[in-house]
Amino acid sequence: MIYMDNAASSWPKPEGVWLAMEKNIRNVGANPSRGAHRLALEAGRALYQAREKVAEFFGAPDPTGVVFTHNATAALNQAIKGYLHPGDHVVTTSMEHNSVIRPLRSMARRGVEVTVVQCDGEGFIRPEDLKKAVRPNTRMIALTHASNVTGTLMPAGEAVDIARQGEAILLLDVAQTAGLLPFSLHELQADMIAFPGHKGLLGPQGTGGLYIRPGLVLEPLLEGGTGSHSELEYQPDVLPDRYESGTPNTVGLAGLAAGIDFIRQVGADEIRRHEADLTAHFLEELKNIPGVKVYGPRDTAQRVGVVSLNLGDIGSSEVGFMLDRVYDIAVRTGLHCSPLAHQTLGTVRQGTVRFSFSFFNTHEEVSEAVKALRAIGREFLG
Amino acid sequence: MIYMDNAASSWPKPEGVWLAMEKNIRNVGANPSRGAHRLALEAGRALYQAREKVAEFFGAPDPTGVVFTHNATAALNQAIKGYLHPGDHVVTTSMEHNSVIRPLRSMARRGVEVTVVQCDGEGFIRPEDLKKAVRPNTRMIALTHASNVTGTLMPAGEAVDIARQGEAILLLDVAQTAGLLPFSLHELQADMIAFPGHKGLLGPQGTGGLYIRPGLVLEPLLEGGTGSHSELEYQPDVLPDRYESGTPNTVGLAGLAAGIDFIRQVGADEIRRHEADLTAHFLEELKNIPGVKVYGPRDTAQRVGVVSLNLGDIGSSEVGFMLDRVYDIAVRTGLHCSPLAHQTLGTVRQGTVRFSFSFFNTHEEVSEAVKALRAIGREFLG
Numbered sequence: 001m002i003y004m005d006n007a008a009s010s011w012p013k014p015e016g017v018w019l020a021m022e023k024n025i026r027n028v029g030a031n032p033s034r035g036a037h038r039l040a041l042e043a044g045r046a047l048y049q050a051r052e053k054v055a056e057f058f059g060a061p062d063p064t065g066v067v068f069t070h071n072a073t074a075a076l077n078q079a080i081k082g083y084l085h086p087g088d089h090v091v092t093t094s095m096e097h098n099s100v101i102r103p104l105r106s107m108a109r110r111g112v113e114v115t116v117v118q119c120d121g122e123g124f125i126r127p128e129d130l131k132k133a134v135r136p137n138t139r140m141i142a143l144t145h146a147s148n149v150t151g152t153l154m155p156a157g158e159a160v161d162i163a164r165q166g167e168a169i170l171l172l173d174v175a176q177t178a179g180l181l182p183f184s185l186h187e188l189q190a191d192m193i194a195f196p197g198h199k200g201l202l203g204p205q206g207t208g209g210l211y212i213r214p215g216l217v218l219e220p221l222l223e224g225g226t227g228s229h230s231e232l233e234y235q236p237d238v239l240p241d242r243y244e245s246g247t248p249n250t251v252g253l254a255g256l257a258a259g260i261d262f263i264r265q266v267g268a269d270e271i272r273r274h275e276a277d278l279t280a281h282f283l284e285e286l287k288n289i290p291g292v293k294v295y296g297p298r299d300t301a302q303r304v305g306v307v308s309l310n311l312g313d314i315g316s317s318e319v320g321f322m323l324d325r326v327y328d329i330a331v332r333t334g335l336h337c338s339p340l341a342h343q344t345l346g347t348v349r350q351g352t353v354r355f356s357f358s359f360f361n362t363h364e365e366v367s368e369a370v371k372a373l374r375a376i377g378r379e380f381l382g
Numbered sequence: 383m384i385y386m387d388n389a390a391s392s393w394p395k396p397e398g399v400w401l402a403m404e405k406n407i408r409n410v411g412a413n414p415s416r417g418a419h420r421l422a423l424e425a426g427r428a429l430y431q432a433r434e435k436v437a438e439f440f441g442a443p444d445p446t447g448v449v450f451t452h453n454a455t456a457a458l459n460q461a462i463k464g465y466l467h468p469g470d471h472v473v474t475t476s477m478e479h480n481s482v483i484r485p486l487r488s489m490a491r492r493g494v495e496v497t498v499v500q501c502d503g504e505g506f507i508r509p510e511d512l513k514k515a516v517r518p519n520t521r522m523i524a525l526t527h528a529s530n531v532t533g534t535l536m537p538a539g540e541a542v543d544i545a546r547q548g549e550a551i552l553l554l555d556v557a558q559t560a561g562l563l564p565f566s567l568h569e570l571q572a573d574m575i576a577f578p579g580h581k582g583l584l585g586p587q588g589t590g591g592l593y594i595r596p597g598l599v600l601e602p603l604l605e606g607g608t609g610s611h612s613e614l615e616y617q618p619d620v621l622p623d624r625y626e627s628g629t630p631n632t633v634g635l636a637g638l639a640a641g642i643d644f645i646r647q648v649g650a651d652e653i654r655r656h657e658a659d660l661t662a663h664f665l666e667e668l669k670n671i672p673g674v675k676v677y678g679p680r681d682t683a684q685r686v687g688v689v690s691l692n693l694g695d696i697g698s699s700e701v702g703f704m705l706d707r708v709y710d711i712a713v714r715t716g717l718h719c720s721p722l723a724h725q726t727l728g729t730v731r732q733g734t735v736r737f738s739f740s741f742f743n744t745h746e747e748v749s750e751a752v753k754a755l756r757a758i759g760r761e762f763l764g
């Protein structure tokens with residue numbers, strides 16, 4: 001099996017992720033911060049370590065700004081629904097995932113105004129178009145750091161500047177860049193970033209979170225037991241408890257911490273380099289396949305290792321089916337939960353065949369994928 | 383280590399839980415329902431199996447009514463915030479956990495009226511008091527199935543009848559009964575039940591869910607990618623996708639399914655019997671310890687295996703600290719995230735020392751706990 005669906009969920013995980021989870025569930029197991037006995041304290045320590053590692057990894061000034069959630073979608077919902085009020089305006093792009101678009105459409109029904117700025121055929125957005133969309137009541141720019149369809153990198157730095165010129169904050173969806181593209185919040189002054197644990201950070205599913213910069217206060221989306229201020233019938237203000245109710249996924253977060261350990265050990269730059277090399281290799285070879293249409297930028301400096309393509313007019317599902325059943329190559333096909341992105345690319349009907357790499361993919365696997373695509377093209381397109 | 387904090391999180395887990403998680407993360411790993419390749423289909427199957435097992439376990443008529451969430455708290459938030467509207471009235475009790483009380487207090491600020499019915503000193507609520515609290519605009523009775531402080535069983539069947547007489551539904555918080563007290567939705571016609579995966583169901587942390595009876599429609603709390611109807615910019619109506627956005631905790635749910643397998647193998651009745659025996663043994667022995675105050679009912683038929691107590695006026699944390707450090711017994715102390723329950727019991731200042739059993743506890747361990755309490759009492763109370 002050649003697994004090239006890492007933009008959906010990375011696989012395999014480093015062995016250490018697995019071992020950390022096993023150690024946690026076998027030896028710790030208790031509920032963190034809900035009890036003072038040794039197992040509960042150890043569980044609390046595991047949780048705090050994960051929080052510190054995430055904060056350090058992103059260059060966040062304060063671990064208590066790291067809020068753990070079920071997945072990046074829950075983090076985006078908390079950010080969007082917890083920050084915006086009726087009458088507020090938000091600017092977003094036509095390359096966003098439904099985890100941004102659907103909460104925004106829902107907020108629009110509650111009186112939030114939404115402007116979707118059109119991206120070009122490669123998924124790029126022009127910063128001046130973002131800027132033009134900003135109004136006096138714009139409170140948020142919600143932007144993906146890289147498209148989950150084309151891998152296109154978005155101008156996050158410029159978006160921060162544009163937000164700062166007005167009264168807006170930048171919410172950055174780093175689902176496709178966390179662990180894959182080195183960045184630090186020291187430089188990239190995004191106000192909130194929403195991250196999944198199970199993609200580039202190499203942790204297990206069921207983990208993710210929202211980083212909220214100091215001073216920014218949201219309405220909590222979920223309220224309940226926090227293990228702190230148990231005497232209060234109202235959600236406490238203390239961070240991160242204000243946004244973390246109920247028992248956390250301690251075993252998953254132990255795995256996430258180990259995923260980050262792996263990235264630091266290998267080096268984030270090395271991971272980026274390897275994936276960029278694989279992507280360049282793939283894009284170069286695709287040029288020689290008749291009938292192939294590649295979406296997104298050709299320059300690997302402008303993208304991450306997510307490559308969408310089609311073979312002539314063959315349905316993307318058909319190509320994906322052949323890749324899976326005949327060539328044992330796992331990719332994702334269809335619309336990738338991003339309907340506006342497909343309108344932007346003109347692929348609403350056909351969808352795309354999406355290859356997405358991880359550090360564990362090899363150049364040999366890329367060559368196999370190219371060979372398979374060539375053979376499928378030959379068979380269907382003649 | 384004698385672990386008696388199972389009401390917070392059960393530990394240890396059956397070996398099969400761990401093995402199912404390992405198998406899932408090593409061999410499946412992909413994102414369920416987000417791709418048609420074999421790993422994604424296997425992940426989808428794992429997810430569906432977990433859903434079917436939960437539905438079957440609770441006697442739910444339809445697996446698509448089982449919505450998986452991060453924890454029971456997220457499920458309760460979805461139920462409360464997704465169902466109630468300004469002007470609606472909700473009835474609840476003074477024994478509820480903050481996972482019910484805090485979302486209700488939050489809804490009260492948005493115009494929902496909340497009546498908290500007072501329970502007695504053992505945590506019981508009189509059905510007639512519940513009934514008296516119902517008004518023409520009562521839309522929900524939110525009730526714990528058993529108190530997380532005293533273990534007291536609540537009159538869920540009567541509450542359903544009371545709800546049916548008016549225009550209300552019953553939301554049952556089964557955090558302390560799921561997997562511990564055999565019940566079936568065939569008989570107990572609760573409209574929604576919120577369950578944790580990591581307590582009596584013996585799954586890992588990061589799992590839980592909400593069962594919603596067919597025909598009941600809620601506003602989704604979280605919106606985003608569902609892997610279905612990717613062409614829509616709005617949350618799809620299809621179940622359970624409407625309430626499940628973003629990548630689920632597939633590895634955790636594989637563990638939850640294995641936890642349920644273990645319960646079915648041992649027998650839910652056998653688990654209940656063993657825990658009731660441990661509780662009866664403990665309660666009987668406690669009678670002989672001078673100065674001990676036990677909260678909640680003495681009759682094991684009226685409670686689950688959660689026993690709160692105090693030793694004279696010694697602070698509950700002090701007793702817990704001694705149990706942990708000197709006797710290697712893990713319990714929870716303090717307020718247990720249920721401030722109203724402690725007001726009801728008169729233990730707001732002192733908190734309680736809470737022992738909670740699982741199937742893996744033994745009578746020898748109960749005897750050890752009794753011995754330890756007797757020694758601590760002798761030392762502090764003379």
